[in-house]
Amino acid sequence: MPGKVAYLTFDDGPTAAYTPQVLEILRRHRAEATFFMIGQQATAHPDLVKRVRAEGHAIGNHTWSHPNLATSSAGAVTDELRRANQGIGGRVRCLRPPYGATNGRITSLARGQGLTPVLWNVDSRDWTRPGVATITTNALAAPAGGGAPTILFHDGGGTRTQTVAALPGVLDSLARRGYRFDTLPVCR
Ligand SMILES: [Zn+2]
Numbered sequence: 757m758p759g760k761v762a763y764l765t766f767d768d769g770p771t772a773a774y775t776p777q778v779l780e781i782l783r784r785h786r787a788e789a790t791f792f793m794i795g796q797q798a799t800a801h802p803d804l805v806k807r808v809r810a811e812g813h814a815i816g817n818h819t820w821s822h823p824n825l826a827t828s829s830a831g832a833v834t835d836e837l838r839r840a841n842q843g844i845g846g847r848v849r850c851l852r853p854p855y856g857a858t859n860g861r862i863t864s865l866a867r868g869q870g871l872t873p874v875l876w877n878v879d880s881r882d883w884t885r886p887g888v889a890t891i892t893t894n895a896l897a898a899p900a901g902g903g904a905p906t907i908l909f910h911d912g913g914g915t916r917t918q919t920v921a922a923l924p925g926v927l928d929s930l931a932r933r934g935y936r937f938d939t940l941p942v943c944r
């Protein structure tokens with residue numbers, strides 16, 4: 757495949773406040789991305805789940821209620837993943853464990869539900885709300901360990917106005933560096 761690919765990922769949504777704004781920015785930049793949805797949020801906003809899919813993005817499981825899976829029992833992990841899959845509906849192929857907290861046990865429980873865990877190698881740290889300039893700098897950093905950047909953002913879990921404000925500049929800068937924006941292959 758020609759050219760370089762960047763994978764934008766958005767965790768903790770969907771939310772009425774921010775997901776539509778993110779979708780609009782992605783549309784304007786002809787960018788596809790991956791949304792790791794919390795099952796509870798997906799259940800509350802089925803219209804947004806539908807819209808994210810309809811606009812060509814991929815959807816991943818971010819658990820039902822965002823616990824730390826590494827400190828959850830096997831039964832609780834299974835329940836969190838199953839309920840989130842049901843709440844999101846349709847095809848869900850990948851898992852982003854909350855806080856990036858994962859281990860071999862979680863990976864095998866996830867695979868049992870047809871989910872491949874996937875983390876990130878660039879952290880915008882937008883959840884700390886450090887300001888638009890810092891989010892932008894963080895998002896444009898070289899990926900840890902090299903390879904295609906998989907960049908962590910959030911479209912839920914708190915006020916995300918800085919994320920929304922930073923996103924167009926991040927997309928423009930990466931596009932100028934020759935990147936196109938696609939869904940994560942393991943989530944398709
Ligand atoms: Zn999260």
